Amino acid sequence: MPMTSKFAGTALINHITAIIQRTGHRTIDSIWRLGCASHFILLVLLKSMASFARPRLIIREIYYAGVMSLVIILVSGLFVGLVLGLQGYETLQKFGSESAVGTLVALSLVRELGPVIAGLLFASRAGSAMTAEIGLMKATEQLSAMGMMAVDPIARVVAPKFWAGIFSMPLLAAMFSVMGVFGGYLVTVVVIGVDEGSFWSQMQSAVDFRYDIVNGVIKSCCFGVVITAIAVFEGFDAPPTAVGVSGATTRTVVTSSLAILGLDFVLTAFMFRGVA
Amino acid sequence: MQRTVMDFWVGVFVMIGIGALLILGMKVGNLTSYQSGDSYTLLGNFENIGGLKIRAPVKSAGVVVGRVTNIEFSLETYDAVVTLSISNRYRFPKDTFASILTSGLLGEQYIGLLPGGDEAMLENGERFMKTNPAVVLEEMIGRFLFDKAAGE
Amino acid sequence: MTENTLVKFDNVSFSYGETPILKGVDLTVTRGQVIAIMGGSGSGKTTLLRLIGGEVRPSSGTVHIAGKIVHELNRNALFKLRRKMGMLFQFGALFTDLSVFDNVAFQMREHTNLSEDMIRDLVLIKLHAVGLRGAHHLMPAELSGGMARRVALARSIALDPMLMMFDEPFTGLDPISLSVIGSLIRRLTDALGMTSILVTHDVQESLQIVDYVYFLADGKIVAHGTPDEVRHSDAPFVHQFIHGAVDGPVPFHYQARAYADDLKICGNSLD
Numbered sequence: 001m002p003m004t005s006k007f008a009g010t011a012l013i014n015h016i017t018a019i020i021q022r023t024g025h026r027t028i029d030s031i032w033r034l035g036c037a038s039h040f041i042l043l044v045l046l047k048s049m050a051s052f053a054r055p056r057l058i059i060r061e062i063y064y065a066g067v068m069s070l071v072i073i074l075v076s077g078l079f080v081g082l083v084l085g086l087q088g089y090e091t092l093q094k095f096g097s098e099s100a101v102g103t104l105v106a107l108s109l110v111r112e113l114g115p116v117i118a119g120l121l122f123a124s125r126a127g128s129a130m131t132a133e134i135g136l137m138k139a140t141e142q143l144s145a146m147g148m149m150a151v152d153p154i155a156r157v158v159a160p161k162f163w164a165g166i167f168s169m170p171l172l173a174a175m176f177s178v179m180g181v182f183g184g185y186l187v188t189v190v191v192i193g194v195d196e197g198s199f200w201s202q203m204q205s206a207v208d209f210r211y212d213i214v215n216g217v218i219k220s221c222c223f224g225v226v227i228t229a230i231a232v233f234e235g236f237d238a239p240p241t242a243v244g245v246s247g248a249t250t251r252t253v254v255t256s257s258l259a260i261l262g263l264d265f266v267l268t269a270f271m272f273r274g275v276a
Numbered sequence: 277m278q279r280t281v282m283d284f285w286v287g288v289f290v291m292i293g294i295g296a297l298l299i300l301g302m303k304v305g306n307l308t309s310y311q312s313g314d315s316y317t318l319l320g321n322f323e324n325i326g327g328l329k330i331r332a333p334v335k336s337a338g339v340v341v342g343r344v345t346n347i348e349f350s351l352e353t354y355d356a357v358v359t360l361s362i363s364n365r366y367r368f369p370k371d372t373f374a375s376i377l378t379s380g381l382l383g384e385q386y387i388g389l390l391p392g393g394d395e396a397m398l399e400n401g402e403r404f405m406k407t408n409p410a411v412v413l414e415e416m417i418g419r420f421l422f423d424k425a426a427g428e
Numbered sequence: 429m430t431e432n433t434l435v436k437f438d439n440v441s442f443s444y445g446e447t448p449i450l451k452g453v454d455l456t457v458t459r460g461q462v463i464a465i466m467g468g469s470g471s472g473k474t475t476l477l478r479l480i481g482g483e484v485r486p487s488s489g490t491v492h493i494a495g496k497i498v499h500e501l502n503r504n505a506l507f508k509l510r511r512k513m514g515m516l517f518q519f520g521a522l523f524t525d526l527s528v529f530d531n532v533a534f535q536m537r538e539h540t541n542l543s544e545d546m547i548r549d550l551v552l553i554k555l556h557a558v559g560l561r562g563a564h565h566l567m568p569a570e571l572s573g574g575m576a577r578r579v580a581l582a583r584s585i586a587l588d589p590m591l592m593m594f595d596e597p598f599t600g601l602d603p604i605s606l607s608v609i610g611s612l613i614r615r616l617t618d619a620l621g622m623t624s625i626l627v628t629h630d631v632q633e634s635l636q637i638v639d640y641v642y643f644l645a646d647g648k649i650v651a652h653g654t655p656d657e658v659r660h661s662d663a664p665f666v667h668q669f670i671h672g673a674v675d676g677p678v679p680f681h682y683q684a685r686a687y688a689d690d691l692k693i694c695g696n697s698l699d
Contacts, residue, residue: 063282067289110300141521148481149584150510151538171293178296200303208331213300 037233044159044232047152051159058160058167065126065161066168070175072121077176080117081183084108089188098194102203105184106177110207110216111272114177116264119223121176122169123256127231130161131252134235135245143236158232165231169224170217177216215271222263227256315342315361316400320374320387325356326410328376328385334360336389341366344387360387369394375408385410433492434459434591434623435480440489441647442475449475451647452489462617462624464634466669467644468678473627476644477593480625481515482506493591511539514584518596520576522568528555528579529564535586554582557619558612574605578612585616591623592616598630606630610637631670635659643669645678 051057088104134157137143143153181203188194207213231252238248322328325347334342342362350357362368371392378385398404437455441448449472457463467473478484479491485499492498493509501509522531532551536542542550555561558578568576577597584592597609614637617624628634635641635655643651643658643666651658651666658666668676684690 059283059286062286062289066293067285070289070292137524140519140524141517142523144483145515145517145521145580146523147483148510148513148515149535149538150507151534152507168289168293171290171296174296174300175292178299204303209301211331217297 033237036237037229040233040236041229043154044162047155048159048163050152050155051163054156054160057156058164061160061164062168064129065122065164066172068129069122069125069168069172072125073118073172073176074179076117076121077114077179078183080113080176081105081109081180081185082187083183084113084180085184085187085192088184089192089194098188099198100202101188101194102181102184102199103206105188106181106203106207107212109177109180109184110212112264112268114180115173115216115220115223116260118173118176118220119169119227119260120257122165122172122224123227123231123260124253126165126168127227127252127256128249130165130228130231131235131238131249132245134158134161134232135238135240135248138236138238139240139242139245141240154236158236162228162232165228166221166224169227170220173220173223174217215267218271219264219267222267223260226259226263230256230259314364316364317345318360318362318368318398318400318402318404320358320360320404320407321350321353322356322358322374322376322407323409324376324412325358326376326378326385326412328358328387328410332384332386334362334387334389336366336368336391341389358387367397370396370398370402371405372398373406373408374404376410378411432458434494435625436492437476437479438490438492440479440486440491442472442479442484442486444475449647450486453644453647453649455642455649457623457625459623460617460621461639462614462626462637463640463642464626464628464638465642465644466629466631466634468629468669471644472647473644474595477515477595477625477627480591480593481510481513511535511587512589513591513593514587514589515593516577516581516584516595516597518599519573520568520580522571522576522580522583524568526568527564528560528566528568528571531568531579532564532583532586534583539587550586554586555579557585557616558582559608574601574608577601577605577609581609581612581616585620585622588620589622592625594624594626594628596628597626598628598633606633610634613637631672 084105085101088101089098092098092101092104134143137153137157143157146153146156185199189196189199234248234252234255238244328344328347330344330347332344333340334344342360344358345361346359348357348359349355360374368389369392371394373390373392375388375390376385377388433456435455435457437453440450440453440455442450453476455465455476465473465476475484479486480493480498482498482501490497490499493513496505496509498506498509522528523534526534529551532554533547536547536550552561552564555564558581560575560578560582563571563575563579568579571579592613594613597613598606601609610633613624613626616622626634626638635658638655640654641652641658642649645665651661651663653661659670661667661670665677667673668678674680
């Protein structure tokens with residue numbers, strides 16, 4: 001059918017209207033999901049007491065979330081430290097302050113890169129695995145079967161994963177930072193030849209335990225809560241189909257990553273405002 | 277309770293995690309040299325504290341002997357009252373100078389103590405008799421220009 | 429409602445959102461019976477099971493189990509009721525991270541304080557009843573479809589429930605597994621003194637083992653009777669279902685416009 005210009009205009013208006021409708025629909029949907037998620041997490045918290053009586057379950061989840069993430073965290077930490085050391089040295093050298101590279105590496109890692117990158121990696125590896133496992137259990141009716149056998153699936157399947165993630169995240173972030181500092185040490189002191197003594201002493205005088213390290217740990221705890229909450233909710237809420245589960249897994253990684261970065265800004269602004 | 281291989285690896289994981297936190301605290305941070313308790317308080321009035329911040333170090337002869345714990349404005353004397361926490365190991369004479377110095381050219385500001393010759397020592401809660409304010413860049417430039425103009 | 433009635437549906441209606449699925453269902457199940465609920469795909473058969481299990485609540489009407497109204501029970505009472513029910517899901521729904529043994533032992537470990545020795549014996553007894561005692565060490569991924577379903581059956585009868593529900597137990601099985609499951613359902617129901625409800629559309633197998641049949645179509649019970657009555661029934665829907673006729677009360681063609689119009693034989697435009 002030949003398109004007159006008037007016809008084309010109507011089609012364009014319809015198209016734009018559709019886009020606006022879809023955006024509004026998606027926004028309302030997101031807010032609604034946020035409410036569902038909060039309700040769900042509240043349920044998880046309420047039923048957590050039952051899961052604490054079964055430490056075996058939590059230990060299993062710590063194994064799958066924490067221990068299995070060890071390799072990626074340690075290796076990535078090492079590489080990030082190596083790069084930080086190299087780049088830091090290269091720039092500081094221009095000001096004659098190479099000995100401050102230890103401070104640079106340590107502060108960057110402990111305050112920011114440790115919690116954030118470890119969080120992103122944790123979301124991609126452990127978070128997506130949690131979502132997939134819960135989603136798959138839902139799709140194959142295992143959660144319904146558990147419910148029919150009078151065992152609450154939230155208490156038995158979801159809550160242990162939730163607490164395991166919160167527990168593992170700060171430990172992984174600390175390991176990341178340590179490996180990063182080691183990487184920085186490797187590349188600057190061992191390879192390039194920056195003075196070892198000033199590397200450590202400048203670092204130690206610049207990094208304050210209460211201010212930098214504790215704040216970094218608090219950050220990683222917050223990230224742990226957010227990542228695990230998102231992962232667990234997406235899994236439980238996933239449509240019980242193959243497409244549904246894969247979509248939920250993707251959403252976990254994307255939403256967690258955005259949440260980490262946004263939360264990082266808020267926490268940094270709050271914590272590192274300046275001392276006085 | 278039956279032990280499984282999983283328990284072992286989880287134990288290893290937790291050990292490494294705690295170890296990492298300890299390493300961060302000891303080697304990377306300054307937890308070991310952190311002053312806790314065992315300190316006494318001294319006060320100092322300064323005309324201008326410049327960029328001095330709480331937790332800035334207090335040094336004498338370049339060695340850190342304490343920390344700045346509080347900075348306030350006094351309505352009685354209309355200047356800054358700085359509270360210092362000095363380690364119990366170090367006692368200073370009553371006529372010690374307290375100055376606000378800058379480390380390096382553009383570094384952070386700290387309090388430097390120059391001991392006098394008095395035999396009596398400063399006790400907990402006492403005030404420095406003599407203080408030097410921070411050097412404010414604008415005043416220095418102004419003074420420099422004024423001197424130059426006066427010299428011509 | 430007599431002492432012998434275990435399950436009673438009283439004018440039950442259920443809608444999923446806007447779509448009505450059940451429109452006034454009346455159903456009675458007597459203790460000790462094996463009854464079949466038959467109907468086409470999407471007729472709401474599985475919803476009936478979910479209403480019995482308390483997973484969903486009816487929009488109107490009541491569901492009685494052993495005298496109690498299911499959707500009025502609080503969480504604790506509902507869980508207590510569920511411990512006396514067993515459900516076999518369509519594909520078994522075995523817990524994939526547990527072995528066959530641990531799957532069957534699941535309910536025993538969660539709800540009883542039995543020692544591991546006792547549990548071991550009970551698990552092997554249940555597995556023996558379904559003929560899979562030798563497979564107790566396998567993981568669900570290593571089982572065939574028929575074996576998985578038998579393990580799931582052993583799991584659901586672990587605590588000797590009073591009511592067993594079967595969601596499409598015959599779907600997707602080879603002829604041997606079909607008759608194995610069929611005979612297991614009948615024998616276990618009689619041996620354990622249970623009551624069983626089968627939701628299925630497999631006519632051959634179920635008519636051989638059940639005591640009573642209900643036909644569900646369009647959200648209502650359209651026919652019911654003993655297997656013999658059903659086989660010789662003249663009611664059009666029952667006749668079409670039992671004999672597998674292609675066209676009848678359940679039409680072959682999905683709702684569409686007149687054929688000539690769609691093919692534009694008369695030259696009409698599409699809009």
